[in-house]
Amino acid sequence: MKGALVIGGALLRAAGLVAAIAIVVFLLLRTVPGDVVDVMAAQGDLNAAQQAALRAELGLDGGLLHQFGHWAAALSSGQLGQSLRFGRPVAEMVATALPVTLGFAAMAFALGLVLAMALAIGAVLLPRSVLPGLVEAINLWSIAMPTFVAGMGAILVFSLWLGWLPVIGNLPVPVVILGLDIAGQLAKPLLEELREAMAAPHVRTARAKGLHPVRIALAHVLPAALPVLLALSSVALAGLIGGTMTMEALFGLPGLGSLVLNAVHGRDLPVVQAVVLVLAVGVVAINAGADVLRRLADSRLTS
Amino acid sequence: MDGAASAAAARAPVPAKPVRRRLPPRLAAALLLVGLALLPGLVGLLPGMPDPMEQDLLALNMPPDAAHPLGTDHLGRDVLARLAAGTWLTLPTGIGGTLLAAGLGAGIGMLALTLGGVVAGAAYAAFDLLRVLPGTLLALLTAVVLGNGVWPVTLALGLAYAPLFAEVVRTAHAREMASDYVAAARVFGLGRLAVLWRHVLPNLLGPLITLSAIVLPRCIVTESVLSFLGLGVSPERPSWGRMIADASGFVEDAPHAVLAPMLALSALTLGLSLLGEMARRRADPLRREGRP
Numbered sequence: 338m339k340g341a342l343v344i345g346g347a348l349l350r351a352a353g354l355v356a357a358i359a360i361v362v363f364l365l366l367r368t369v370p371g372d373v374v375d376v377m378a379a380q381g382d383l384n385a386a387q388q389a390a391l392r393a394e395l396g397l398d399g400g401l402l403h404q405f406g407h408w409a410a411a412l413s414s415g416q417l418g419q420s421l422r423f424g425r426p427v428a429e430m431v432a433t434a435l436p437v438t439l440g441f442a443a444m445a446f447a448l449g450l451v452l453a454m455a456l457a458i459g460a461v462l463l464p465r466s467v468l469p470g471l472v473e474a475i476n477l478w479s480i481a482m483p484t485f486v487a488g489m490g491a492i493l494v495f496s497l498w499l500g501w502l503p504v505i506g507n508l509p510v511p512v513v514i515l516g517l518d519i520a521g522q523l524a525k526p527l528l529e530e531l532r533e534a535m536a537a538p539h540v541r542t543a544r545a546k547g548l549h550p551v552r553i554a555l556a557h558v559l560p561a562a563l564p565v566l567l568a569l570s571s572v573a574l575a576g577l578i579g580g581t582m583t584m585e586a587l588f589g590l591p592g593l594g595s596l597v598l599n600a601v602h603g604r605d606l607p608v609v610q611a612v613v614l615v616l617a618v619g620v621v622a623i624n625a626g627a628d629v630l631r632r633l634a635d636s637r638l639t640s
Numbered sequence: 641m642d643g644a645a646s647a648a649a650a651r652a653p654v655p656a657k658p659v660r661r662r663l664p665p666r667l668a669a670a671l672l673l674v675g676l677a678l679l680p681g682l683v684g685l686l687p688g689m690p691d692p693m694e695q696d697l698l699a700l701n702m703p704p705d706a707a708h709p710l711g712t713d714h715l716g717r718d719v720l721a722r723l724a725a726g727t728w729l730t731l732p733t734g735i736g737g738t739l740l741a742a743g744l745g746a747g748i749g750m751l752a753l754t755l756g757g758v759v760a761g762a763a764y765a766a767f768d769l770l771r772v773l774p775g776t777l778l779a780l781l782t783a784v785v786l787g788n789g790v791w792p793v794t795l796a797l798g799l800a801y802a803p804l805f806a807e808v809v810r811t812a813h814a815r816e817m818a819s820d821y822v823a824a825a826r827v828f829g830l831g832r833l834a835v836l837w838r839h840v841l842p843n844l845l846g847p848l849i850t851l852s853a854i855v856l857p858r859c860i861v862t863e864s865v866l867s868f869l870g871l872g873v874s875p876e877r878p879s880w881g882r883m884i885a886d887a888s889g890f891v892e893d894a895p896h897a898v899l900a901p902m903l904a905l906s907a908l909t910l911g912l913s914l915l916g917e918m919a920r921r922r923a924d925p926l927r928r929e930g931r932p
Contacts, residue, residue, distance in 0.1 A: 354768065354769065354772055357765075357769050358769065358772065358773070361769065362781070365781055365784075365785050366781075366784065366785070368785055369784060369785055477910065480857075480909065480910055480913040481906045481907075481909055481910035481913070482906060483861045483864065483865060483905065483906075483909065485864075485865055485868050485881075485884070486864075486884070486902050486905055486906060489884055489888060489891075489898060489902060490902060492888070492891060493891055493895055493898065493899070496891065496892070497891055497892055497895060575772075575774055576774065578774045578776065578777070579774050579775060579776035579777075579862075579865065582776055582869065583776075583865055583868065583869060586868075586869055587888070597780065598869055598870070598871075601780055601783060601784055601871065602870060604784075606784070609780065609781075609784055613773075613777055613780065613781065616774075616777055617772055617773055617777065620772050620773070620774065621772055624772070
């Protein structure tokens, strides 16, 4: 019951945000002078009657509300319009690019999360080892090395000095770069949180009972840090979208980032509109998911 | 006798230990990094620097030498001059973006909270909306709608980071309004506006300045990412991100052309981030570091 309420509320909020984003993106792109038909007319030979017919077909005649209705109706049936440059349905282009980005982002995030948790838990268990220093170092790395700079550095090192060609189109290198960046964002705050949780009275009791330190860390300390980890993860995931875009551009991966960048440079507005919407829905979904998990994990937040 | 003398000696003012005026190492390192990163920009102000746009097709991808201290790029342009020109594009855009974000976030947040009710709800719903669109996507939209230029980029940065400032304002506002001294002021008949102006605003300044110090390096990185992706100020004007993108096709012939802006950007970001982190710890020693 409580769970259903939490999930329902989060879904409602997410739906509202998605609708608002759809409206804002639609209105913003409507302010760009010229529409699809103008571009097509400039490219080929369309007489005035054909232009009018095409506008009617695409729902571009009539007022803003009419246009939005047309677009929203098409959207709800999964149609995202036609690419101006390639003449292909945008939905098809998004469908080919999405798995690349999703797989790439998922691998990078998994790597970052595992690395951050391993480092932070290790550092809190072995405070005199090199691990706390490593957490600090990886944090500084993620601050000082924007991912596209790190990517460029990797290209320099691997292709130029080590001669491991080709780096372009190679997947592990960008995954490791983004993963390290995420680990750097997560590990230090997680370590602070774990340190604080270690000082809690119930952990002292567990220690006094003689429980194994690893068991204390996993069963008593980590759960206390979960809400913070979730919040940090959702921020990192949203930031990952920018990261995947630059990595895709740098390493020539045919994902959503490459698609939308090419569309921006080619003024292919339907593609821009669709990809921005898809990415925004992704961020909203991530935030909503993290919110639900956090509320379910921390019973204080639901009451 | 001996005892009295030592007691007198003990009572005599202890010569003050010389105060150590050395900089804390972290601060020194941060200042050094920022200084190093801005050095090319300062050198670029000297008379007699080559034009950052001037091409010398007989000296393409030249390694550093006396005429070109940082070498030339794939069009024979002086890397040092371009680095300097890029400094004066990246830094003002980053500062402008930070100031705009602070103005938009704190200004609109404060105004909305003053008016309260539906206005506050609507304003914060708008900030939520902005938060959902990552900075890169916002910049993409401004680039499509407004074209390339200083203002679209600054606007994108301002919009992307404004929600952080609005959130700080909301938290501080809620905290101060619930405090005893505000309740006391209200009891003494001070109006809502006067309370906000005299009590809440002064308490906000510290957190806002700290947040600005943290946002500035992020703005600089975001600007560089945008330039790198071709969504920046202009493809023609040299900026660090643009230089990296341009030179990335020629890493084998001219690694220096890509390394110089990379090092400058890393040093500046790291230095400014360390300064921001120190400002945060100084402003709020109880708060744990690294928390968003």
